[in-house]
Amino acid sequence: MDFTLLYTKNMQQAVIRHFKLNESPTSKIIDLAEANQYPINGYIFAEDLKGDDFFAGLENEIKFYPIRSNTEFDLTLANFENLTYEEGKKIFDKMRENWILQNNISLIEEIFKVRNHLLGLWPNDRSGFFEELWFILKSNLGATNLKLIYNDMIKSKQEHEKNKLVKVKVQGDRYPELVSCNEMDEHVLKSYEKDFGNIFDITDYNKEKGQLVICANIKKSPVLIMANIYQLTRLQKSILSSLFEGLNL
Numbered sequence: 001m002d003f004t005l006l007y008t009k010n011m012q013q014a015v016i017r018h019f020k021l022n023e024s025p026t027s028k029i030i031d032l033a034e035a036n037q038y039p040i041n042g043y044i045f046a047e048d049l050k051g052d053d054f055f056a057g058l059e060n061e062i063k064f065y066p067i068r069s070n071t072e073f074d075l076t077l078a079n080f081e082n083l084t085y086e087e088g089k090k091i092f093d094k095m096r097e098n099w100i101l102q103n104n105i106s107l108i109e110e111i112f113k114v115r116n117h118l119l120g121l122w123p124n125d126r127s128g129f130f131e132e133l134w135f136i137l138k139s140n141l142g143a144t145n146l147k148l149i150y151n152d153m154i155k156s157k158q159e160h161e162k163n164k165l166v167k168v169k170v171q172g173d174r175y176p177e178l179v180s181c182n183e184m185d186e187h188v189l190k191s192y193e194k195d196f197g198n199i200f201d202i203t204d205y206n207k208e209k210g211q212l213v214i215c216a217n218i219k220k221s222p223v224l225i226m227a228n229i230y231q232l233t234r235l236q237k238s239i240l241s242s243l244f245e246g247l248n249l
Contacts, residue, residue, distance in 0.1 A: 001210045001228075002019065002020045003042070003088070003089070003092050003230075004016055004018045004041050005019070005041065005042045005088060005091070006040050007075075007080040007081075008046045008049055009046075009077060010049070011049060012031065012033075013030065014030055014032045014035055015029055015077065015080065016028050016030055016035075017083065019083075019085045019089065019092075020085070022085075023085075025085060025088060036064075039144070041065055041144065042066050042067075042095045043061065043067040044067075044070050044073070044075065044080070044091075045069060047069050063139060065099070066096055066098065075091070093230075096231070097231065099142070100142040100231070101235075104235050104236060104239055108239060111239075111243060111246065112246075114136065114243070115243065115246040117132075118132060119247065122218070122247075126152050126168075127168075130168075130176070130178075133148065134170050134172070136243070137225065137227070138227075140239060140240060141212070141227055141232070141236060141240075142230055143212075143229050144173065144228045144230075145171070145172075145227065145228045146171065146172070147169060147171040147224075147227070148224070148225055149169050149170075149188075149223070149226075150168055150222070151165055152165075152167075153166075154166055167185065167186065168181065169181050169185055188224070188226075189224055192213070192224055195215040198215070198216075199241075199248050200214065200216045200240065201215045201216070202232075202237065207232075210229050211227075212227045212228075212229050212232060213225070214226075214240075216244050217248065218244065218247050
């Protein structure tokens with residue numbers, strides 16, 4: 001699978017290197033302040049840039065991707081700019097696996113708090129519920145792209161009219177965006193209709209392509225989850241299954 005790593009060049013600039021299987025990696029210098037505009041999967045900072053001001057800018061970024069020091073990999077900027085796909089993948093795998101594990105542990109420690117918070121949103125703020133669920137799934141799966149399709153009820157403005165059931169899609173790479181489902185989404189949802197019998201079921205997982213499909217139910221309402229991921233461990237499956245079980249109690 002493809003992935004992109006960032007390495008800090010100085011306090012103002014960074015180098016992003018894109019790795020694609022069977023192709024030569026490519027590098028690009030960017031403005032560090034604009035890093036959040038790029039599809040980064042891992043962030044490596046040069047230890048000599050370490051300081052309170054620098055780390056203050058990274059506090060919010062750790063929820064999007066792993067952030068590690070270059071000293072952990074004995075990696076200079078020159079080395080980084082010459083990494084092959086195989087070399088880059090070894091570094092990325094180590095960064096990603098540790099980051100996902102820490103996210104998994106955090107969710108285990110706070111699962112009752114998270115469950116109660118989500119259930120508090122469910123009755124009156126369905127959009128807020130699924131936006132937060134999207135973030136939880138993204139960080140605990142390490143997904144590069146995540147899509148959720150669910151049912152929502154639009155309240156009628158007229159007293160004599162019934163509320164309207166609509167299908168909504170939450171998707172994105174960095175932030176969740178709520179949009180109406182299109183014809184293709186409706187077709188995909190219909191193709192999985194028979195798979196919504198359980199509270200949480202991993203319906204399809206293509207390890208080579210990193211494509212994951214989960215059919216779930218929340219309060220008897222179906223939720224289709226589609227993601228691009230780099231790994232799927234027993235711990236990840238167990239934690240997310242437990243979360244969905246908790247949401248249905």
